[in-house]
Amino acid sequence: MSLLLAVPLTMLPLVLYNFVAFGWFGPIAGDPWFAPVMTVEMVSSARFTLVLSDMILTLALALLFVEILKATRTGTAVLSDHILSMLVFVVYLIEFLTVREAATSTFFLLMVIAAIDVIAGFTVTISGARRDVSFNSNGN
Numbered sequence: 001m002s003l004l005l006a007v008p009l010t011m012l013p014l015v016l017y018n019f020v021a022f023g024w025f026g027p028i029a030g031d032p033w034f035a036p037v038m039t040v041e042m043v044s045s046a047r048f049t050l051v052l053s054d055m056i057l058t059l060a061l062a063l064l065f066v067e068i069l070k071a072t073r074t075g076t077a078v079l080s081d082h083i084l085s086m087l088v089f090v091v092y093l094i095e096f097l098t099v100r101e102a103a104t105s106t107f108f109l110l111m112v113i114a115a116i117d118v119i120a121g122f123t124v125t126i127s128g129a130r131r132d133v134s135f136n137s138n139g140n
Contacts, residue, residue, distance in 0.1 A: 009063040
């Protein structure tokens with residue numbers, strides 16, 4: 001079970017992005033990231049349209065929240081979680097720089113979310129470790 005907790009959740013938006021970008025869910029006419037998912041008429045008579053890129057970014061932000069909560073854990077799984085999160089960020093970065101389908105603002109923001117996951121994870125863990133360590137000023 002602890003190995004399952006070590007899997008970085010920011011990997012899910014990466015996989016979903018690639019499924020859509022490479023047409024594994026079927027072809028989408030035009031730019032797939034601007035495909036409407038739902039439209040709601042607001043009380044103000046304005047129409048709110050949620051597009052696919054908004055959905056994947058919202059999912060990524062929710063998963064980032066869970067990842068930050070996971071960083072507050074203690075134990076050996078935390079280190080492997082940080083290492084895997086760093087690897088996921090590296091995959092994002094390499095794909096962003098080398099794959100044509102990843103050169104979008106949606107992918108860039110997903111990559112930034114993965115970077116925040118790495119930075120926040122290390123920061124939260126280090127802060128927690130400092131609280132756990134107590135120093136005796138008497139020298140004993």
